[in-house]
Amino acid sequence: MSSLAGEVGGLILENPVMLAAGILGTTGASLRRAAMAGAGAVVTKSVGSIPRDGHPGPTVVPLDIGLINAMGLPNPSYREFQEEIDIGKTGGIPVVASIFGADPDEFASIASGLTADAFELNLSCPHAEKYGAELGRYPEAVQSVTKAVKARVRVPVWVKLTPNTADIVELGLAAQDGGADAVVAINTLKAMAIDIESGYPILGNRFGGLSGPAIKPVAVRCVYDLSSALDIPVIGAGGVSCFVDAIEMIMAGASGVQIGTALQRGYGVFGEIIEGLSAYLERRSMRLSDLRGLAMRRT
Amino acid sequence: MSSLAGEVGGLILENPVMLAAGILGTTGASLRRAAMAGAGAVVTKSVGSIPRDGHPGPTVVPLDIGLINAMGLPNPSYREFQEEIDIGKTGGIPVVASIFGADPDEFASIASGLTADAFELNLSCPHAEKYGAELGRYPEAVQSVTKAVKARVRVPVWVKLTPNTADIVELGLAAQDGGADAVVAINTLKAMAIDIESGYPILGNRFGGLSGPAIKPVAVRCVYDLSSALDIPVIGAGGVSCFVDAIEMIMAGASGVQIGTALQRGYGVFGEIIEGLSAYLERRSMRLSDLRGLAMRRT
């Protein structure tokens, strides 16, 4: 069987398929379960400095084309969260802590208060006031937050980028300049759904973030653009539901692939994607590195 | 039957459902056919100052969730196009000329060289170098282009906005400041698809614009945000495929609705949407104006 093992963003992984931030990442047990289902690494729910209950319901709108969510970054605060990370670690694979804050200091203090295999900076959640994309849309903020965290931790730092921008490459370059070990693209697209029976916006928070199959073409484009312009690795996320999607992301230049909304189908997606990827490589006698960025070489 | 007639962006329309720019809008005959199928107005293919053949094929990628296209603004130039507009006019409804240029002067000179019921300024095509979103992502450019066209024509001027930005409201306000009579939201999302058999980006132009059901939640959010912030009307476009979608757009604040990708199902979509809309209003004894912006009033 073709080996899928290798380095991704400063971590050595059994395979490049990971659990995305905020997906079944609130408890150590669910992180460990993703590990047991075959994930190469897991990213936790984004945690901040104080406990948050999140937005009122509905928090999701299930659609044929994907999901709109406005969870609102519920989390028990990083202080209470170390325990979950430690339980997650018993799954035997790297646990990446996703964190969010309102400024470089808050990010840095959370990062220094947690022990994890890597950090992912959520500079991209589109539906939480003062956090996420409200900072992450500005290259200067991306750079300064990255720099502040890098100065405080010794593990790899990934920066998760927002597609709600005219130029994601600008944001990626800012992360790189700030010293990021990798960028993760993409978080959700700012979106909304209205109930035509009542006229109410469906989400409790009125608007939220679109994920799932609908955003895959946007994500692939972002990964391609970032991979073409950056020197650091790009980790792809957005609508990956099967091994074909994973290959598309890798061909666009992704070093690793994160799975979010597809977990609706259950933890089995990890096995399916990993097996599909291996079988594809074997059938073509290719290595993973042959696939990576292939689309950039096809002209 | 509930009347769907009313003013939309300075035009009096039989109904608010229109053909979107670039969809079956290259010939006068196809514009007229949309009119005969029930459209309230038609927008032409975007025309520029010199003939363009467009990008090499593939120009579209059909997906379950929508379509990615990179036509590349093929058009015979505005000089040759007046004839098609005139034929389109025989359909008996307003014909809106969509135009594009690289700067305010080019826009203005095209607009003054054409006779149409209104102009729609394409400041949002995501896949043509020097045109569309490459200008339209900058509020200053949006404002100056709008102003230049407004100074030269006496008919309504609509500005079509790009969702490939961190803040579409900024762009909408710029259009309003420039004197626009309405904004149209949204054009396509910058996107890409890669063939996993060969590694080639599928589109001849490598990347293109995503349209169809996938982008409706993004479009609804843009329409809602714009309607909340602007004084001028907002015309909604993006993934509207049935009357339910049209109602959602109108509840988000849209004065009119444009149909693009759904024309894949044939011209019959106009009839379906218009009938569905009328029946809905009648069932609830509501007027169109009761629906408009309802979501903003539901808190």
Place this chain on the structure above:
Amino acid sequence: MSPKSESPSTLAKSVDATILAVRQETPNVKTLTFDLSLDPKAGQYLMAWIRGLDEIPMGFSGPREITVHEVGQATKALANFEPGRSLGLRGPLGNSFILRGDNILLIGGGVGIAPLTFLGEAAKAQDIDVTSLIGFRSSADVLFKQRLEKLGDLAITTDDGSMGIHGFASAGLKELNLGEYSQIYLCGPEPMMWDILSRSKEHSGKIQVSINRYFKCAVGVCGSCCLDHEGIRVCVEGPVIMADRLLNSEFGKYRRGPSGSRGSCRG
């Protein structure tokens, strides 16, 4: 854990339903009947969208009804809905109770009686013998007494002795021989269920338990409802879980609140 063992998540969209009737069951419990059926199986639940306020999980107490216990803002609002008012329903969601054998026992308390009654009625329609043991604080809180009496033997306990056996539901256990029943179904407040479970471990292979956790997405992605130590996504793999899987879980020990932080399971 093989993927096959996971129940597929149900992708239900919100539909608009109108309240046809509201029945006051006890001082703080009401049953709402809808104008449409989501065709649920007993044990499944829906997400009830109270527009402008919140969306909360509710079990079915019948094919087109839910029974609401007023405990906070959302349940109070729901309980105050008048007939004719509409709301959004997303469901049916989750797995369901599975009928096994021809002689079943229902054990429950509080509003947990709701799904059990729905199940008992379905069982009865299939000629299965139904015995029920239900516990409440006081006689005023007793729910669905008549519906359950129609199904077969019914034992009631009250904490204050105002009706039936004096004591917790577990007090009624003594009068029953659990070995007799082909399957046992449990739903009620967590401390009560835990009390029953810890006294009947040897039967845990035939006890189906409907449990509550904090649900947000109800489609199995957000992680809010995950149950330690297996990481069971209760919203899609539950709410019905075999008792033997619960014995070594967080169940009866703690549960998570909306932020994900651990708290008392009495909440």
Place this chain on the structure above:
Amino acid sequence: MSPKSESPSTLAKSVDATILAVRQETPNVKTLTFDLSLDPKAGQYLMAWIRGLDEIPMGFSGPREITVHEVGQATKALANFEPGRSLGLRGPLGNSFILRGDNILLIGGGVGIAPLTFLGEAAKAQDIDVTSLIGFRSSADVLFKQRLEKLGDLAITTDDGSMGIHGFASAGLKELNLGEYSQIYLCGPEPMMWDILSRSKEHSGKIQVSINRYFKCAVGVCGSCCLDHEGIRVCVEGPVIMADRLLNSEFGKYRRGPSGSRGSCRG
């Protein structure tokens, strides 16, 4: 025009096919056989994606083959594909010829013979009588002579008289009584088809014509292929169109190029 009269557009995604065999038919025409069938009906087409270059429409000359006339960059590249090489195919697209009656006539020229031959073979399999009239520049250009001979009567015309009747295909018309045939199928260069049509207007209700326009999207949205004056989307409502709809159209008069500007229909 009622929506019912429109053929539904076919949403085909690109599949990867490998060339199994390449047959040189004439000096500038080759037939490519694929390793898979898209299960087309005669008259339908596919979009052939020559990776890195272009995507172009091609009719089927059989269930798993296309016949390519080298006229420009894309067709030349395609004709030079070696067996073993792969390409992307999107199809089958568009409507198809419809067999009517038991005695049909095929009239064509150039590479337009390709879909007619596929149709004739399908007709023969259903015991329909097939007569063919085909026209070429010269004997070296004659295509599918053997395949058509097997089907029934075959008349050939050449512009230079090097084979068969001397003259255009219309010269062969005189020898046929069009009234005899249950249905007539036409495909070839536009001036030739127009020539035939204008000489057989009284039969236009039973002539099915496969036409070419400039296709870009092939899903019926871009407007590139629309035919005046009805605005027929040839890519999804065609390529086969009844002759009576063509008589008052742009057909035979002009056609649009890639920019949408009108040009000669000889292009």
